[in-house]
Amino acid sequence: MKNHNDPTQGAHQFIIADDHPLFRGALRQSIAQTFPDAEIFEASDLQSLQDCVAAHPDCDLLLLDLHMPGAHGFSGLIFLAGQYPQLPVMVVSANEKPEVMCRAIDYGACGFLPKSAPVDQMGEALRQVLSGEIWLPQEIAERYNAGDTGDSESGVADVIATLTPQQFRVATMLAEGLLNKQIAYEMQVTEATVKAHLTALFRKLEVNSRTQAVLALSSLDVEQPGQFTPPQKPMNKSKQLN
Secondary structure (H helix, E strand, C coil): CCCCCCCCCCCCEEEEECCCHHHHHHHHHHHHHHCCCCEEEEECCHHHHHHHHHHCCCCCEEEEECCCCCCCCCHHHHHHHHHCCCCCEEEEECCCCHHHHHHHHHCCCCEEEECCCCHHHHHHHHHHHHCCCCECCHHHHHHHHCCCCCCCCHHHHHHHHHCCHHHHHHHHHHHCCCCHHHHHHHHCCCHHHHHHHHHHHHHHHCCCCHHHHHHHHHCCCCCCCCCCCCCCCCCCHHHHCC
């Protein structure tokens, strides 16, 4: 297995998982500037991400948008950490609330990169997490190190980490309000199969109804951010003086 912290083992490999082509392009540019020989793979939803990880299991770093289609709040991060513990995951998001950043680390991320970060800061963050360290914006890192991480639902997170890919898809669609027949249609399975997955999910969550399950899963919600601003290149020094 590839040693992610050994810089001698060939070119770095990255997976960018985000549904915004513009931001995937910005991340690709930042990675290429910092690691010119890097191999970069892209995914636009959770299903394509799972396929990408399966095809490239030894990638050095996954850059994951919290609000990517197919995920629900922190559930995507938690599921990936449980399914692929060897793969470092760095969250990228336009949601820059300190408690969201801290919870991401608690749930297994090796860093949190705000989408508003300038390109040079992205490069710094990538180098740090590839060296095996955790990266957060400085003021958030100080808060996290002081133990001010906000509330987390470790019980629900532990359950999500144990779900199979099919159970996770059912849980995500349940949280989105889909009915059994709608879930069955989306997954191309029978309603009986969906009910079996729900039974297993309810047992793991220790709940007795869809409503209770949705309430439990909602503890992992992350507020949708507003329109993000693409990362800005460092300003030319001569322009700064004008």
